[in-house]
Amino acid sequence: MKIKYNFNNLMSDNIGEGSGVSEEEIDSLSGRCKEIDSNLKKMRKEGKIHFFDLPYQENVVKDIKDYAGTVADKFENLVILGIGGSALGGIALHKALNHPYYNILSKDKRKTPRIFFLDNIDPDTHSAIFDIIDVRTSCFTFISKSGSTAETNAQFLIFMGKLKEILGNELKDHIVFITDKEKGNFRKIADDEGIKSFIIPDGVGGRFSVLTPVGLLPAAVVGIDIEKLLEGAALMDKICEKQNIWENPAYMNAVLHYILDTKKGKNISVMMSYSDALFGIADWYRQLWAESLGKKYSTDGEIVHVGQTPVKALGVTDQHSQLQLYNEGPNDKIITLLGTEKFNSEIMLGSFYQNIEGISYLSGHSLNELLFAELTATETALTKNNRPNCSIILPEINELALGQIFFMLEVQTAFSGCLYNINPFDQPGVEMGKQFAYGLLGRKGFGDKKAEIENRKKKNEKYII
Numbered sequence: 001m002k003i004k005y006n007f008n009n010l011m012s013d014n015i016g017e018g019s020g021v022s023e024e025e026i027d028s029l030s031g032r033c034k035e036i037d038s039n040l041k042k043m044r045k046e047g048k049i050h051f052f053d054l055p056y057q058e059n060v061v062k063d064i065k066d067y068a069g070t071v072a073d074k075f076e077n078l079v080i081l082g083i084g085g086s087a088l089g090g091i092a093l094h095k096a097l098n099h100p101y102y103n104i105l106s107k108d109k110r111k112t113p114r115i116f117f118l119d120n121i122d123p124d125t126h127s128a129i130f131d132i133i134d135v136r137t138s139c140f141t142f143i144s145k146s147g148s149t150a151e152t153n154a155q156f157l158i159f160m161g162k163l164k165e166i167l168g169n170e171l172k173d174h175i176v177f178i179t180d181k182e183k184g185n186f187r188k189i190a191d192d193e194g195i196k197s198f199i200i201p202d203g204v205g206g207r208f209s210v211l212t213p214v215g216l217l218p219a220a221v222v223g224i225d226i227e228k229l230l231e232g233a234a235l236m237d238k239i240c241e242k243q244n245i246w247e248n249p250a251y252m253n254a255v256l257h258y259i260l261d262t263k264k265g266k267n268i269s270v271m272m273s274y275s276d277a278l279f280g281i282a283d284w285y286r287q288l289w290a291e292s293l294g295k296k297y298s299t300d301g302e303i304v305h306v307g308q309t310p311v312k313a314l315g316v317t318d319q320h321s322q323l324q325l326y327n328e329g330p331n332d333k334i335i336t337l338l339g340t341e342k343f344n345s346e347i348m349l350g351s352f353y354q355n356i357e358g359i360s361y362l363s364g365h366s367l368n369e370l371l372f373a374e375l376t377a378t379e380t381a382l383t384k385n386n387r388p389n390c391s392i393i394l395p396e397i398n399e400l401a402l403g404q405i406f407f408m409l410e411v412q413t414a415f416s417g418c419l420y421n422i423n424p425f426d427q428p429g430v431e432m433g434k435q436f437a438y439g440l441l442g443r444k445g446f447g448d449k450k451a452e453i454e455n456r457k458k459k460n461e462k463y464i465i
């Protein structure tokens with residue numbers, strides 16, 4: 001079953017010319033889109049854009065499933081250490097496809113290990129994890145493409161200390177690395193010490209890596225069907241092969257976002273999930289869109305400073321927090337409503353207090369109906385206020401649908417990078433911050449960065465109160 005992308009409310013027919021896009025505006029880009037499509041296909045063929053190949057990796061899947069089976073048999077807990085693209089895909093998958101209270105389910109209901117993602121370096125969170133897990137019954141997965149990310153390396157040092165103290169030489173059986181095939185510190189340690197590792201394929205950056213072992217291994221350990229996930233991605237790959245923008249949801253969404261940003265001042269892209277389970281997708285998308293498209297230089301070296309600001313929101317919760325702004329504040333946003341046609345459960349509302357009209361009208365309806373009514377109401381209000389909005393609706397929240405949406409948004413991002421004429425696969429703005437941090441912590445080769453921080457303009461006391 002296919003996911004559905006509905007862009008009626010991005011069109012000028014529905015929200016007016018000032019805020020919406022006309023068919024002519026879309027078609028005026030068709031020559032450029034054909035060129036981009038041909039270039040992307042050529043680069044794919046030449047092996048220059050690797051995320052396109054990820055739906056088709058039978059050997060890796062077998063290895064992951066075998067290893068995940070042993071982890072699930074042997075351990076009570078799986079702890080995932082990594083940041084950014086090394087964490088967000090795994091979190092999104094787990095949140096979408098597992099029980100909402102997974103970690104506190106009883107063991108017989110849960111069946112697979114508890115899972116913890118530590119994707120920040122808050123000292124309190126790290127200290128507290130040892131109140132929750134027993135190192136002797138836990139497996140630790142260190143994920144870093146570069147192997148040089150300070151945060152993940154710091155986590156490695158913390159857990160190595162604990163593991164050595166408690167497990168001595170047996171610690172190797174409790175560790176797995178997911179990293180580059182050849183480069184980086186984790187690769188060296190894994191190879192030198194014979195520690196189990198999985199490969200993040202060449203040319204797949206963190207934010208495009210959810211369908212590599214980065215997302216697949218944690219998913220497989222907690223019982224997610226990774227073959228179905230890849231099947232979903234392959235299905236979307238087929239759909240996205242179409243050159244015609246009008247038949248290709250990833251290209252169309254890229255084109256519409258591009259026109260709305262560059263021609264109509266909609267420089268914020270909100271993804272509002274009408275499902276708790278899908279909220280992780282909004283978080284994953286936020287990184288994908290921000291890091292891929294927020295760029296200073298064009299591919300020709302011109303200064304361009306492009307990129308929409310992605311925002312995540314949760315329906316209906318944020319109807320009581322953000323929606324006032326979306327409906328009446330600056331008309332500078334495109335709102336993508338993310339939803340599902342079917343929830344796993346249906347909850348009926350009881351018939352009490354029939355004499356109180358403000359309560360009784362709800363009786364006989366389900367919570368599902370209320371949520372769908374609120375989604376429709378939000379869509380209608382946004383449209384009435386000429387606020388560009390579109391929807392991506394899953395037939396249900398399962399692996400097949402998740403594979404489709406991940407792949408669609410990745411293709412959309414790559415295509416958008418070409419429309420903006422920037423490189424969507426690098427992140428020089430992140431690198432600079434990393435280098436300053438290395439300098440401050442005394443890493444060899446980064447003394448100039450330390451000096452730059454020490455010599456920066458002193459803070460004016462007047463501005464600190």
Ligand code: PA5
Nearest residue numbers: 084085086144145146149206207
């Ligand atoms: O998308 C990206 O490339 C980044 O967000 C990285 O995933 C993040 O910086 C972590 O990098 P690494 O996997 O090298 O530790």
